[in-house]
Amino acid sequence: MRYVLRYFGAAFVLTNVRGAVFDGETEQDVVKLIQATLECRHVSGMTVGIIKENETWTHGFGMADLKSGRPVDGDTLFNIASVTKSFTMALLAILLKENKLHWKTTVSDILGSEYGFIDDYRTRETTLRDLLSHRTGLANPDIGFMAGFPPSLSREDMCKRMRYLPEQIPFRDSYIYNNYLYMLLGHVAEKLGGDTWENLLMSRIFVPLGMKSTKILKKTSDVLASDMAHPYIYKDNSFENSTLDIYELHPAEPAGAILSSAEDMVLYLQFVLSNGKTTTGDQLVDPMLFREAFSVALPVVRGDVTVSKPTFPVSDVVGGYGYGWFESSYDGYRAVWHRGTLWAYYSIAWLVPEQNIGIFISTNGGMFKDDQYTSLTTTLYYLADLLLDKEPWLNSSTACSFPEPWKKVYKADSRPPENSPFLPDISEYTGTYGNEFQPDVVVTVNGSSQTQLNFESGR
Template identity: 30%
Template sequence: MHRFPTLLALATALLPLLTFAASTPLPAERIAYLDQQVDAAAARYHLPGMAVGVIDNGQIVYTRTLGERVVGSGEKIDGDTLFKIASLSKAMTTALLGRLVDEGKLDWDDKVTKYLPGFKMYEPKVTKQMRVADLLTHSSGLRYGSGDLMLWPDPNDFTRADIIHALRYFPPAYRFRTEYHYDNLLYVVAGELAAKAGGASYETLMHREVFAPLGLNRCQVGRWDRDAIGNVAEPHGYIDGHNQVIRADGPVIPASAADPAGGIRCSLDDMLRWAQNWLAPTPAQLHWLSAKQRKVLQSPHIKIPVPALARVWSGTTRRDYGYGWRMNDVDGQWAVWHTGTLSGMYAELWLLPDARSGFVLLINGNGGQARTVLGETLKKFFTQPSNTQGVAGYGDKLDTIIANAPTRRNDPNLPDSAAMPPVSAAAMAGQLGIYRDPWLGQVSICARDGFVHFASEKSPRLAGVVVHDGDRDLVRWDDRSVDPDAWLDFHQGNPIQLTMAKLDPYGDASSDFEDLHFVRERGCE
């Protein structure tokens, strides 16, 4: 029978009175095993760089960094190298909110409109009922990925005010508080709500209330100088048989509307300190965030369907979401965790609260499969120490699953946008013009340099040449890290309307072209 503990409720209450013994150092053969698995993952998945840390009984017992911040640069990754932690940012945002609850500046059951009077969802009754807590559990009624084109690809010019205003345009996909569908927009709202309750910007509060008290000295959010901070990993894609930097940083990293949902960067050493704060908090850390709020954040609040892979590989029978944390049983033990994914960056933080153990995994390349396989290997290191399938075994299993899945690479009928001919301006004369969507804003579809170009006013990377396939037009993005390409479907009338759809129906849900509905406003200038 699986145990589902109350996540340190008793242990954290007693921590000020206890002194934990240091963990026994890992035997040399166990360290060698971890080294072998990290090396195997890096080689199998052609990773430019990676940082891994393991905690046992509250103590850091293993760290490993390898590869380069920028491939070919000779700049080695170390424990201070900054990675995009993507959605691991969400738990930091909820910890900030928990601090504000401890300080009496807000309550989880407060209505969102108390702090943000202009906040509106599509349905007035949901607007009226939406609590602070409801922003955090992915059960608002929004479809998976709704509005993410205002966050990514980055950088872009959307503000948090734009995002809050846009929420009124998304019809619900299901009833409020009844289902789990992952969304990012409401974490952006949560960040702005924290700013209103805390009396300073989200970025200022994060530095002051989270990074500084916990000694997360390298973590960055908001606007910062890349070269002054230094030691920053760039995202990579594995393209044409080798790693290439994609979406490279400029000399100044801008503040982003997406910061509360996925915009924080931290080092391995920072993330291990962050993990220790949850696994074996000191009296000072319990003063920073109370045992009560820790329990709230890491307790189940909405059920998540259990993926087939988790059932088969880990015997998982239950999965839930807390506030910025996922949780489920793994081989009979209770785990609290989250992953982070941005183009060219993958992260995972995984905790076993009862054992005060876990791991951190940061990758600066196209590492989705690597994270799955190495993550499973590191889980078994704790939950099934005798399991030696490792990266090779789980990698082979994942290859078989992918080969049999209905994905783009296995669909012979999916057209290749690179082989599609450009559309002539004459052929599209009746559709050229300036179009507007209620939430994405203005795009232009106009002739330039002998081609028809699609360009978003507020999202510069959403730009490309219009090509043709049979009886449909498609925009092929200039920046090939923007994926998938998107169909353009024009609907004749007065005015002409335009809808879009992913070329690859299994593509990233954050490319939510299906939520767009453009109306032509005028001709090209």
């Protein structure tokens, strides 16, 4: 891919010169806003990929490696986290067509009696559709991802432990986001495809789409590779290296372990917008199966689902979840999207299908601050307005103040005072907690403190 090193304001930016998504003046406005956003939101690096009709635009901003001074460009890899889920869905769609199955096929029909859930009814009735749309009602103990699972525990072993996940709400009653369901879907793909999820993704999606750089996060040191945006946190007014030990998702990689670039992701977004067809004209997915994946399988009531212009005070809105994609709206346009977070990495893939528009944004630092996620959303809003031929309601100033001036932000310390009569005897909560599904959690009192608890689990 050919890049030009252009000078915008006070910085050089690596620009992909292919396509004509923006004219020169608009491009300068985009670069100015994103650079201002990274600075005021304390984000170390950002990559942006856009597709509109058949034109693409990719940009790198900030630093991929602060120590060496290596900048982000369109080929820099970021962890896309839960955007991975849509790839697992697409892979399943390919394999279902070959095996003459459908989304309503039960998990037990594919995996057999060795696999099950907390009760016989779920074990018998749960379909691929139920897993894809997060409607099993099973708990999602994400502490296992932070604590880590034993290296000797295979994906197959872990999927057989799904029977120990407790019920949180009744089956098919409502939506509960659950990473482990996509781990199980990855294993279903392995059974149908006769190979590992990783190899199947490579041969059935990455290679046919021309995604030459994309790979899977397998070990923690992968995030420090020379083609990666390294992970950072912003602490005490400076960037620090993120804790390395936590960048491993074994054995739940199908839920969030893809490493990709803006250049590769625009190819993927084009594939999705084309209803499963590659740029060379190969129809990889049955269009009927793919279309169903983008229809709402379950309503979702959450305040952060609908992507829309801000109206305050913000109230809960009804959005929906399909198969690996949310569905909502932006200023009257139908939008499908998914975001992903893995510690220092925040990403979003966003589509306006009827207008053939796709946006991918990923960042590598600013962790533990709301600012990093806000940098994604304000950049998305600004780009969406431009691509929809609307006057942007954000600028370099308000992108940094958002949600102000529309909404006043209050930050309060929610901890009770030390002498509060409502403080419990926290020693009552100490002990070892766990089940057969995940590593034990050991809870202890923090030294002489009577108000703080420590927990330890796995690594």
